[in-house]
Amino acid sequence: xxxxxxxxxxxxxxxxxxxxxxxxxxxxxxxxxxxxxxxxxxxxxxxxxxxxxxxxxxxxxxxxxxxxxxxxxxxxxxxxxxxxxxxxxxxxxxxxxxxxxxxxxxxxxxxxxxxxxxxxxxxxxxxxxxxxxxxxxxxxxxxxxxxxxxxxxxxxxxxxxxxxxxxxxxxxxxxxxxxxxxxxxxxxxxxxxxxxxxxxxxxxxxxxxxxxxxxxxxxxxxxxx
Ligand code: AP5
Numbered sequence: 001x002x003x004x005x006x007x008x009x010x011x012x013x014x015x016x017x018x019x020x021x022x023x024x025x026x027x028x029x030x031x032x033x034x035x036x037x038x039x040x041x042x043x044x045x046x047x048x049x050x051x052x053x054x055x056x057x058x059x060x061x062x063x064x065x066x067x068x069x070x071x072x073x074x075x076x077x078x079x080x081x082x083x084x085x086x087x088x089x090x091x092x093x094x095x096x097x098x099x100x101x102x103x104x105x106x107x108x109x110x111x112x113x114x115x116x117x118x119x120x121x122x123x124x125x126x127x128x129x130x131x132x133x134x135x136x137x138x139x140x141x142x143x144x145x146x147x148x149x150x151x152x153x154x155x156x157x158x159x160x161x162x163x164x165x166x167x168x169x170x171x172x173x174x175x176x177x178x179x180x181x182x183x184x185x186x187x188x189x190x191x192x193x194x195x196x197x198x199x200x201x202x203x204x205x206x207x208x209x210x211x212x213x214x215x216x217x218x219x220x221x222x223x224x225x
Contacts, residue, residue: 001026001086002111003218004093006189007119008181009174010126010133011203012210015142016119017090019211024218026088027075033090033140034067035059040137056173058094058180065101068092072105094185099192115221116192117214119203123178130174134163148207 003026005013014030021028035053039046052059072087079085093099106112121129132145136156143150143163151157168177192198199217203210 010130031092056176121204
């Protein structure tokens with residue numbers, strides 16, 4: 001069972017994906033996390049990716065698809081029977097070309113997307129969440145200065161590293177990313193609505209209420225297909 005989380009930046013896709021993947025036994029595949037790991041590794045690929053991420057621009061489709069395909073191969077190689085277990089795609093696909101590329105990638109593996117969960121929240125909420133987000137550069141845990149601060153306000157609760165602000169959580173990059181979502185990614189909702197796979201969940205509630213609804217929607221949808 002493959003699931004896609006869609007929704008604008010700051011709506012809580014990463015926060016929810018971590019919880020829901022654990023609850024449903026799915027592999028969390030975040031393109032943002034894959035790109036940041038490549039940047040952290042100091043590779044040539046990482047320095048190419050860094051220019052796009054720092055500016056809040058989208059990584060080109062061909063490169064994004066190649067990286068996702070390679071990650072699916074890695075997941076399959078370490079899974080029993082060489083089959084990709086259920087994946088939860090977070091932040092991917094973001095363009096029509098990526099959606100078509102994902103369909104093709106899964107089809108060659110005899111698989112398909114089961115359900116697409118769209119998370120929603122008003123724009124002022126998104127901006128406040130992004131401006132207050134802090135992340136752990138070591139283990140990737142996500143915090144918020146008001147809604148979910150680390151216990152001592154400074155260090156990651158999991159690994160003790162000082163949390164920091166993402167380079168693309170500046171006002172200019174936030175504005176750019178939200179505009180790109182409206183232009184390039186929001187039209188994909190129609191693509192999945194047309195396939196009868198789109199479910200919408202109100203993301204403007206506390207984290208547990210949103211997770212409960214997402215799990216209910218996914219299990220309800222997949223049980224009836
Ligand atoms: P990515 O890492 O995916 O970032 P993003 O798209 O900007 O999305 P966010 O991580 O900002 O939003 P989120 O919805 O996950 O919010 P979160 O859960 O953290 O991508 C980064 C970059 O990589 C892109 O800009 C692009 O350059 C590139 N890229 C990635 N994928 C690509 C692709 N497919 N194609 C091309 N380029 C790609 O929550 C935000 C904050 O809110 C946190 O502080 C959290 O604690 C808080 N919060 C969450 N839920 C709640 C709640 N219910 N109540 C209160 N606070 C909450």
